[in-house]
Each structure stands twice: as structure tokens, then as C-alpha cells.
Amino acid sequence: MKEEHWLAKAKFAAVPNFLPTEIDIGTLHISSKCREKLCKDYAVHRFNPEVEEVADEILAYALERMRIEPPLDGPLTPKELLDRVGQTITAKGLGGIPTLEIFKEVLAKACISTDHERYLAFIPTAPSEYSSLFDVVVSAASIYGGSWQEGAGAVFAENQALRWLADLAGFPEEAGGVFVSGGTIGNLSALVVAREDARRNHPDHKGRWAVVCGDQAHSSINNAAKIMDVDIVRARRSADGKIYGDAVTEAIEEYEKNGGRIFCIVATAGTTNLGIIDHLDSIDDVAVERDIWFHVDGAYGLAALCAPSVRAKFDGIEYADSFIVDPHKWLFAPFDACALIYRNPKLAKKAHLQKAAYLETLDEDNEWNPSDYAIHLTRRARGLPFWFSLAAHGTLEYAKAMEKTMDVAKDAARQVREHPNLKLLIEPTLSIVAFERIGWNIADYENWSDKLLSDQIGFVTPSSHNGRPILRFAIVNPWTNPSDISEILATL
Numbered sequence: 388m389k390e391e392h393w394l395a396k397a398k399f400a401a402v403p404n405f406l407p408t409e410i411d412i413g414t415l416h417i418s419s420k421c422r423e424k425l426c427k428d429y430a431v432h433r434f435n436p437e438v439e440e441v442a443d444e445i446l447a448y449a450l451e452r453m454r455i456e457p458p459l460d461g462p463l464t465p466k467e468l469l470d471r472v473g474q475t476i477t478a479k480g481l482g483g484i485p486t487l488e489i490f491k492e493v494l495a496k497a498c499i500s501t502d503h504e505r506y507l508a509f510i511p512t513a514p515s516e517y518s519s520l521f522d523v524v525v526s527a528a529s530i531y532g533g534s535w536q537e538g539a540g541a542v543f544a545e546n547q548a549l550r551w552l553a554d555l556a557g558f559p560e561e562a563g564g565v566f567v568s569g570g571t572i573g574n575l576s577a578l579v580v581a582r583e584d585a586r587r588n589h590p591d592h593k594g595r596w597a598v599v600c601g602d603q604a605h606s607s608i609n610n611a612a613k614i615m616d617v618d619i620v621r622a623r624r625s626a627d628g629k630i631y632g633d634a635v636t637e638a639i640e641e642y643e644k645n646g647g648r649i650f651c652i653v654a655t656a657g658t659t660n661l662g663i664i665d666h667l668d669s670i671d672d673v674a675v676e677r678d679i680w681f682h683v684d685g686a687y688g689l690a691a692l693c694a695p696s697v698r699a700k701f702d703g704i705e706y707a708d709s710f711i712v713d714p715h716k717w718l719f720a721p722f723d724a725c726a727l728i729y730r731n732p733k734l735a736k737k738a739h740l741q742k743a744a745y746l747e748t749l750d751e752d753n754e755w756n757p758s759d760y761a762i763h764l765t766r767r768a769r770g771l772p773f774w775f776s777l778a779a780h781g782t783l784e785y786a787k788a789m790e791k792t793m794d795v796a797k798d799a800a801r802q803v804r805e806h807p808n809l810k811l812l813i814e815p816t817l818s819i820v821a822f823e824r825i826g827w828n829i830a831d832y833e834n835w836s837d838k839l840l841s842d843q844i845g846f847v848t849p850s851s852h853n854g855r856p857i858l859r860f861a862i863v864n865p866w867t868n869p870s871d872i873s874e875i876l877a878t879l
Contacts, residue, residue, distance in 0.1 A: 567769075657689065671707065
């Protein structure tokens with residue numbers, strides 16, 4: 388067949404709205420001259436002067452966004468967005484510069500900046516400048532982070548960051564893990580390993596399996612149980628809001644007397660709502676005595692392992708079988724990165740290793756393949772921005788920044804106590820400050836929250852505790868100062 392005909396068919400295959408299976412361009416045997424002509428027509432992967440101009444504009448925008456104080460901004464309705472930008476996906480394309488302008492002037496401004504110093508809702512993020520910059524590098528380098536064979540350098544760097552976290556927790560030398568997208572995937576992956584381990588240890592068990600946790604455990608534990616078709620057993624909270632070993636024992640005995648079996652105990656190291664740390668030491672004693680997997684969800688709170696002033700609050704973490712911590716929450720990394728670490732990663736590999744003919748080349752005992760340690764296969768090297776920032780700044784700077792946020796939280800608690808209209812719920816354990824506005828109902832809280840954002844003062848959303856609406860500040864950004872807290876509290 389003539390090259391002109393091959394070229395025509397290749398062009399046809401690249402036309403939008405035609406099935407991509409019409410022809411496989413990669414199988415065409417055409418000359419270099421013909422390929423050069425094809426590439427001139429096929430613009431998606433061509434670095435030409437237009438792309439270079441767009442690159443300059445994107446990098447300039449990124450740098451400017453990092454230089455300025457982040458705007459709060461806020462959401463728009465779908466109709467408002469459609470009215471402003473129209474249909475952006477078209478057959479011929481809008482061009483790089485016009486598309487970037489749409490993002491800069493409309494779409495970006497319809498998002499709330501999570502790195503704003505008065506974004507105090509949920510658990511914000513506050514990526515360091517180094518981590519944000521290196522996120523660009525990770526994308527530009529097209530690094531695959533699932534296997535040692537394809538991404539050895541990236542995996543090596545990620546593993547050094549994981550090792551730092553494992554050392555903070557007092558884990559043994561053979562410990563290891565992987566960066567996953569977030570705490571939900573991290574918790575689910577750990578629970579899968581825990582159940583597989585229990586199945587091997589109790590092959591004759593035919594009844595139900597269950598997880599023990601407190602009623603303040605993160606919602607991802609519930610979701611994991613639903614996905615795995617296992618039960619959730621709640622251990623009672625003490626008056627201080629913590630779960631202790633005796634409550635875990637009671638929950639286990641109550642469940643197992645009916646023929647079920649507990650395969651994992653989940654403790655929380657810094658609850659999302661109030662920042663409470665379960666009593667890890669006594670819970671660990673129960674797990675060891677009964678030979679039950681012990682997992683610690685520290686998505687938010689375990690970041691404070693690096694802060695000397697509160698390290699003792701986590702005593703017992705060194706005996707856990709697995710834990711998670713999210714660098715994108717309180718360790719100054721961009722979305723998305725959750726560190727999942729196992730005491731014995733060989734057990735994780737047994738549970739998660741995927742078998743396929745095309746993957747056999749990766750199944751080497753002497754290689755560390757991140758895809759083997761969680762419920763994923765394909766993965767970006769999402770731990771690299773965290774690694775770069777940690778390596779560049781040093782761990783002492785991280786400890787300093789952590790201590791600063793907790794100092795601000797203590798001052799915020801003081802301001803709440805001194806405010807005539809507010810009631811502090813508990814003294815902050817870490818960096819979450821929870822309080823009530825005396826005399827308000829949920830509608831009052833919601834109206835106040837909406838106005839706070841519309842006035843561009845801050846972003847604080849209502850929560851609830853023991854059936855009552857509350858407010859909470861989640862302070863993880865070193866740029867947040869007592870004056871920011873004062874400005875928000877002045878509206879209450």
C-alpha cells in the first residue's frame with residue numbers, strides 16, 4: 388500500500404468523533420519522511436513555538452500564584468460557569484493561550500484556595516513552595532512510580548521519605564510501604580492486609596469478620612468495611628473522648644461470643660473532628676495479647692510525630708502493624724499523598740501482589756515495587772514532592788513549622804475562652820480547636836459560614852459533636868497567625 392494511503396488513514400484516525408480503534412497508528416510501517424509529515428499535522432505531542440509560548444505562560448502563572456497571598460475565592464453554580472466559559476471541549480480546540488485564560492480568569496477563581504491562611508475548614512493543605520514546584524517536575528518527567536524497573540530513582544527517593552516517617556514511629560528496619568492517593572485508600576489497603584493475615588492464621592473460621600474502632604473513627608473505616616463486607620464493632624469512648632484498651636477488650640468479647648472474629652483493631656491518632664488521640668499503648672497490649680492486627684489511622688495527627696513537644700502523646704505507635712499519615716494534610720505536600728507504612732511489608736505484598744503474564748518481569752524479590760503494597764497498580768510518583776521539600780529544607784524545619792501551628796492553636800483556644808459568645812469544647816490536643824457559639828442553631832452556623840466566605844474573611848464550616856452543631860479550626864498552615872484567628876472570631 389502506498390505511503391499516501393497510510394497517511395490518509397492515520398489522519399482519519401486522529402479526527403475527533405471517530406472510534407480510536409478505526410486504525411492503530413502505532414502499527415503503521417511508514418518512512419521517516421512520512422512520519423515527519425504526519426507529526427506536523429498531529430499537534431497533540433508536538434513541542435512547537437505555540438507550545439513553548441503556552442509553557443512560558445503556565446510557568447509564569449504558577450510562579451505568580453506562589454508569590455502572592457492566595458485568594459480565598461469560592462464556588463459558582465454550573466449555570467454560572469457555563470455562562471462564563473461556554474463549552475470548552477470542541478472539535479478544533481480553543482488553543483493553549485485562550486484555554487489558559489479561561490482557567491486563570493474563571494475556573495481557578497471558582498475554587499477555594501486550600502492554602503489560604505484563613506482556610507480552617509475540614510483539614511486544609513499548605514504545600515511548601517519547594518513541594519509545589521517539584522510537583523511540576525514530577526508531571527513533566529513522565530515518571531511511572533509503580534515499579535522499581537521503571538522508576539528506580541523515584542522509588543528510592545520516596546522510600547527515604549517513608550523511612551523518615553517509619554523512624555519517627557519507631558518501626559523496625561525492615562518496615563516499608565508506599566504513597567497512595569489519600570487516607571481512604573491507605574486505610575482500605577491496610578485492612579485488606581489485616582484480613583488476609585487473619586485468614587491465614589485462622590483458616591477454619593467460617594463466621595463473620597469485623598473491625599473494632601471508636602465512633603469517632605474516620606468515615607473511610609466504615610466505607611472500607613462496606614467494600615470488604617465485614618462488620619464494624621464500636622468500642623466505647625471514655626470521658627476524655629479516647630478509646631482505651633479495656634473498651635476494646637469489651638467490644639471484642641461481646642462480638643466474638645456469637646461466633647464472629649475480630650481481624651483488626653483501628654485506633655485514631657488525631658480524630659478529624661476534635662484532634663483526639665486514642666490511647667495507643669493500652670490498645671496495643673490488647674492487640675498483642677489476642678494476636679490481632681493493629682492499625683493506626685493518623686492521616687491528620689501522626690504528622691506531629693516530628694514535633695518534640697507532643698511526641699509522647701503517640702506512645703504505642705511503635706507496636707502497630709501498620710499506620711497512615713497524609714503529607715498533604717500537615718506535612719506541607721500538595722494533593723495527593725498518603726504514606727502507608729507496614730511493620731512487615733512482606734505480608735502486604737502477599738495480599739496485594741497482582742499476577743499477570745505481562746507483569747512477571749516485575750516480580751523480583753530483590754526489587755521494591757510500590758504497586759505491590761496497596762490496592763493499586765498504576766501510580767504516579769506522588770511522594771516525590773514531599774521528598775524534595777523534606778530533603779531540601781531538612782527535618783528540623785519541619786519540626787519548627789509543626790510546633791508553630793500548634794502554638795497558634797493554643798492561642799486560638801485562649802481567644803475562644805475569652806470570647807463572651809463562645810464556649811471551648813476541649814483543650815486542643817494538636818492543632819484543632821473546637822468550640823460552640825452560645826445560643827446558635829445549625830441555620831445560624833451555616834449562614835455565618837456562608838457570609839464569612841462571601842466577605843472573603845475566611846473559610847470555616849460547621850461540624851457537630853454529640854448531636855450539637857459546633858465550629859472548628861483546623862490549623863495546619865504555618866502562615867496562619869493569631870491575628871487571622873482574631874479577625875474571624877470578631878465576626879462571632
